[in-house]
Amino acid sequence: MAERTPQTLANHVRIDPPFHYFLLPVFAISWILSVVILVRHPGFLHFWIVVFNTALIVAIIRFRQYALKVQDRVIRLEERLRLATLLPDSLRPQIARLSAGQLIALRFASDAELPALVERTLSANLAPADIKKAIQNWRPDYWRV
Numbered sequence: 001m002a003e004r005t006p007q008t009l010a011n012h013v014r015i016d017p018p019f020h021y022f023l024l025p026v027f028a029i030s031w032i033l034s035v036v037i038l039v040r041h042p043g044f045l046h047f048w049i050v051v052f053n054t055a056l057i058v059a060i061i062r063f064r065q066y067a068l069k070v071q072d073r074v075i076r077l078e079e080r081l082r083l084a085t086l087l088p089d090s091l092r093p094q095i096a097r098l099s100a101g102q103l104i105a106l107r108f109a110s111d112a113e114l115p116a117l118v119e120r121t122l123s124a125n126l127a128p129a130d131i132k133k134a135i136q137n138w139r140p141d142y143w144r145v
Contacts, residue, residue: 007140079103101128110137
């Protein structure tokens, strides 16, 4: 089995080829073609095809957003449990102050650097992008959709 490329800030964004390179382009091209046909040959049927193609595009984007939202909820739960285990007693009561975006960004921090990074995040109210930039030892998340 081939080893995975170590994940870093530069390469952690995930592209889903079937979704990004097939499904979205097919639906986008279909929508554009249906609009061109409607403009050239106005009529109820062509109008309805544009409406239907629009509904399909909205549906596939929403389905993906729903999956990502569920995934983010699971990540938040995992990180809260991880923080409750790794943080010193003085920081544990402050876990609730972390936003969803901050929790999701903190998942990439190694166990060793997590307490200091949480303390810094809470004191400076770091944005998720700043949290990721501050991570020294990247903890990969290869399961992200």
